[in-house]
């Protein structure tokens with residue numbers, strides 16, 4: 365996979381006991397879907413710095429402690445670029461979520477996550493995140509709605 369084209373992205377989920385903060389994407393990639401906060405990692409920053417930056421930019425929340433919870437590789441049929449998505453979560457953060465041009469934030473109860481308005485892969489890996497179990501996953505998409513193939517496994521490595 366090393367010689368494949370890779371695009372590194374981040375996804376951050378803000379948690380409270382029994383609740384999770386999701387954002388409704390208002391434009392661009394994944395528009396109209398609820399998701400975590402994140403995006404591209406710039407050249408001059410680490411993945412962790414990119415994750416923290418996107419969280420502030422997209423909903424105004426500062427998370428000093430971000431826990432790495434998952435690594436997902438996404439491929440689209442007939443597309444050479446692999447999306448390498450680093451998933452983080454935090455229970456310790458500063459600020460209240462605010463709506464931005466990118467995202468409309470809303471709290472959801474862990475048992476009431478709107479999977480039918482989210483990326484189709486989420487229902488496979490959210491249970492690991494909600495139970496604080498580190499995971500790695502791979503999804504092969506056909507278009508934006510169809511999963512052709514996937515695997516997911518619990519990972520113990522830091």
Ligand SMILES: Cc1cc(-c2ccco2)c2oc(N)nc2c1
Pocket residue numbers: 373374375393394399400402403438447449483484485486505
């Ligand atoms: C193909 C794909 C991409 C993303 C993404 C975009 C930016 C960060 O992650 C996803 O996020 C979720 N939950 N499923 C996703 C599928």
